Amino acid sequence: xxxxxxxxxxxxxxxxxxxxxxxxxxxxxxxxxxxxxxxxxxxxxxxxxxxxxxxxxxxxxxxxxxxxxxxxxxxxxxxxxxxxxxxxxxxxxxxxxxxxxxxxxxxxxxxxxxxxxxxxxxxxxxxxxxxxxxxxxxxxxxxxxxxxxxxxxxxxxxxxxxxxxxxxxxxxxxxxxxxxxxxxxxxxxxxxxxxxxxxxxxxxxxxxxxxxxxxxxxxxxxxxxxxxxxxxxxxxxxxxxxxxxxxxxxxxxxxxxxxxxxxxxxxxxxxxxxxxxxxxxxxxx
Amino acid sequence: xxxxxxxxxxxxxxxxxxxxxxxxxxxxxxxxxxxxxxxxxxxxxxxxxxxxxxxxxxxxxxxxxxxxxxxxxxxxxxxxxxxxxxxxxxxxxxxxxxxxxxxxxxxxxxxxxxxxxxxxxxxxxxxxxxxxxxxxxxxxxxxxxxxxxxxxxxxxxxxxxxxxxxxxxxxxxxxxxxxxxxxxxxxxxxxxxxxxxxxxxxxxxxxxxxxxxxxxxxxxxxxxxxxxxxxxxxxxxxxxxxxxxxxxxxxxxxxxxxxxxxxxxxxxxxxxxxxxxxxxxxxxxxxxxxxxxxxxxxxxxxxxxx
Numbered sequence: 282x283x284x285x286x287x288x289x290x291x292x293x294x295x296x297x298x299x300x301x302x303x304x305x306x307x308x309x310x311x312x313x314x315x316x317x318x319x320x321x322x323x324x325x326x327x328x329x330x331x332x333x334x335x336x337x338x339x340x341x342x343x344x345x346x347x348x349x350x351x352x353x354x355x356x357x358x359x360x361x362x363x364x365x366x367x368x369x370x371x372x373x374x375x376x377x378x379x380x381x382x383x384x385x386x387x388x389x390x391x392x393x394x395x396x397x398x399x400x401x402x403x404x405x406x407x408x409x410x411x412x413x414x415x416x417x418x419x420x421x422x423x424x425x426x427x428x429x430x431x432x433x434x435x436x437x438x439x440x441x442x443x444x445x446x447x448x449x450x451x452x453x454x455x456x457x458x459x460x461x462x463x464x465x466x467x468x469x470x471x472x473x474x475x476x477x478x479x480x481x482x483x484x485x486x487x488x489x490x491x492x493x494x495x496x497x498x499x500x501x502x503x504x505x506x507x508x509x510x511x512x513x514x515x516x517x518x519x520x521x522x523x524x525x526x527x528x529x530x531x532x533x534x535x536x537x538x539x540x541x542x543x544x545x546x547x548x549x550x551x552x553x554x555x556x557x558x559x560x561x562x563x564x565x566x
Numbered sequence: 567x568x569x570x571x572x573x574x575x576x577x578x579x580x581x582x583x584x585x586x587x588x589x590x591x592x593x594x595x596x597x598x599x600x601x602x603x604x605x606x607x608x609x610x611x612x613x614x615x616x617x618x619x620x621x622x623x624x625x626x627x628x629x630x631x632x633x634x635x636x637x638x639x640x641x642x643x644x645x646x647x648x649x650x651x652x653x654x655x656x657x658x659x660x661x662x663x664x665x666x667x668x669x670x671x672x673x674x675x676x677x678x679x680x681x682x683x684x685x686x687x688x689x690x691x692x693x694x695x696x697x698x699x700x701x702x703x704x705x706x707x708x709x710x711x712x713x714x715x716x717x718x719x720x721x722x723x724x725x726x727x728x729x730x731x732x733x734x735x736x737x738x739x740x741x742x743x744x745x746x747x748x749x750x751x752x753x754x755x756x757x758x759x760x761x762x763x764x765x766x767x768x769x770x771x772x773x774x775x776x777x778x779x780x781x782x783x784x785x786x787x788x789x790x791x792x793x794x795x796x797x798x799x800x801x802x803x804x805x806x807x808x809x810x811x812x813x814x815x816x817x818x819x820x821x822x823x824x825x826x827x828x829x830x831x832x833x834x835x836x837x838x839x840x841x842x843x844x845x846x847x848x849x850x851x852x853x854x855x856x857x858x859x860x861x862x863x864x865x866x867x868x869x870x871x872x
Contacts, residue, residue, distance in 0.1 A: 303676070310668065311685050317700045317743070318688065320711050324703070378592050385589035389582070397590060404601045406856040408804040410825050411845040414832045415607030416600060418618065438596030445593065470585040499693035501807050506833060516695040523699055523811055530709055537696045544691040552684045 318541070325534035347535040356510075357518070361539070364515040367429055367504075368497040371436040375444050375493035376486050378437070383448035384474050388460065404442045409502050417506055427509040435503040440496050444489045451485030452478070487554040491547055498543055515540055605849070612842035619836040632839040636847075643844075646822040649734060653823060654802040657741045662795050664742065665749025666787075670779065672750075673757040683754070690747040698811030701740035702727065705812075727813055730820040737808050737821055745801075749794050756790040757783060789862070796859045800852050824848055 326343040351357055386398065416435070417426070425431040455478060463477045464470075479486070504514040519536050522529065612632055616625040636643050672683065689697065704711050707725035716723065726732045760783065768782045806825035809815060815822040815830070828848060832841025 307671070307682060310671075311682055314689060314743070314747070315685055316711075317704060320704065321696075321700050378596075381589050382593045385586040389586035391583070391586045397594070400597065400602075401593070403856075404597050406800070406852060406859070407601055407605060408800075408825070408845075408848055408852055410804060410806060410828045411608055411849040411852075412601060412604040414611055414838055414842050414845060415604035417833075418607070418611075418838075419599075419604065421618075434596070435600055438593075438600035441593055441596065470582070470589075474589075495691055499695070501693065501695055502829075516693050519695050519699060520811055523695075523702065524814065528702075528706075530703055530706075533699055534703065537699045540696050541692050544693070545688060548687055548691045549684050552680060552687070 347531045371497035372494040374437040379444035387452040436497040451482045616838040632843045650824040658798045661746040664746040668750045669753035694807040756787045
């Protein structure tokens with residue numbers, strides 16, 4: 282269908298030249314965007330000797346010594362698992378609660394509906410830095426600063442509104458006859474949601490899961506303010522090494538690569554879900 | 567028998583009445599604790615003098631004293647305002663132009679399209695910490711790839727991040743690199759959502775190339791373009807991570823942003839009240855900017871409900 286959009290040219294040759302030119306330009310642009318990744322990755326794999334100004338050289342004997350050094354660091358494994366636990370639990374809470382809230386917003390008319398919707402939409406507008414002074418005070422009064430739970434809570438509550446609005450589109454697409462049939466069979470509303478509706482919005486759940494995992498894994502400001510030595514996450518750890526005056530670039534690029542890997546895997550394998558998720562909900566109606 | 571049915575109906579009705587609140591309770595409770603209560607407290611804090619590292623000194627009500635002090639501050643507040651506006655305007659317009667340009671370029675059928683698109687999206691998926699690390703390394707005076715590339719053309723090396731004239735530019739580069747793919751993603755999705763019939767009609771009218779863009783594609787994607795532009799404006803206005811990671815506000819305050827100032831006053835200088843004033847300022851500006859965004863989302867939600 283879309284092939285029709287390309288204007289036909291009289292000469293075949295001109296068309297294939299255009300095509301080749303298109304690929305050349307596109308490849309150049311893509312290379313420009315991923316060049317920094319290559320530089321980070323290759324620096325992390327080099328011996329100390331040849332780091333100097335040779336970041337662009339293509340062929341060298343790779344070594345994993347810097348990864349081994351970083352992984353053997355006293356606290357690295359611990360902070361890695363902190364990050365992983367926080368991201369996984371956030372993903373679980375955001376996906377389930379996001380779906381549950383979207384279900385409630387699409388299936389019921391209730392008192393206060395406009396206020397609730399507006400409250401959820403506007404929540405994403407408030408920048409974390411405006412909430413943090415007060416939330417930090419609250420957290421320290423409750424003595425929960427430097428626990429994984431408080432970071433999970435912050436990531437879940439801040440990530441939810443976007444996911445709810447993304448999920449609305451998926452829930453509107455599920456026909457209401459389905460839940461009515463289940464209701465007649467004697468299911469409670471929660472039963473309808475868990476057994477009938479959830480399986481039907483699986484693509485939406487996938488998109489929600491991907492986005493919340495990446496959000497929580499990458500998030501910096503909440504984690505920086507709310508954690509200390511115990512429940513620090515990986516981004517905070519990396520930032521500490523980065524602000525040293527004498528920067529250990531090879532250790533840092535190794536850590537950076539470890540931080541990138543999950544996001545890269547997810548982007549490549551789940552691109553379809555991601556694009557569908559973003560286009561079904563918040564951006565397009 | 568009959569009475570039994572009536573009770574059952576009533577139970578169902580009551581259940582239907584209570585269920586939506588039960589289902590929304592976790593979300594609303596979370597938002598109350600993380601967003602709405604802190605908002606209120608931040609406003610209140612901005613009227614007090616309070617050093618959170620010395621809680622025994624207590625909170626002292628000072629009225630609009632903090633506001634006066636911040637807005638008159640020529641040392642830090644005004645320069646950081648200038649930097650933030652510069653950063654926000656330049657970075658957002660570059661993101662929009664590059665993102666839209668790439669989307670127009672890629673919006674056709676070709677082999678390995680998904681691979682190319684996935685690669686282009688990578689910068690937007692990684693942690694800001696990694697993007698800060700990457701570009702601090704790229705612009706490093708000794709080991710940086712940028713200086714290496716310059717030396718290939720016989721240009722002298724430059725300490726990009728410790729020069730007042732270039733440091734903010736480095737942050738803009740990192741920001742544009744990370745977020746123009748986001749604009750690209752949204753614009754590509756909206757271009758692909760244009761109905762094919764419209765293209766056929768345009769073809770009959772003989773529109774092609776630039777005219778096709780001007781007459782059909784551009785008007786069709788303007789709403790999404792504005793939306794994504796506003797998102798970028800709001801997010802760049804509160805930039806914190808890149809500054810914290812790459813320059814720490816320096817050299818000589820030349821990369822100090824308003825988001826960084828709020829963090830610094832609150833968590834480094836322990837001046838809760840003054841930090842809260844800057845936070846309130848960011849909040850109000852963001853809300854003014856987001857007016858369009860909220861309206862668009864509400865319309866979207868209404869459209870879906872129909």
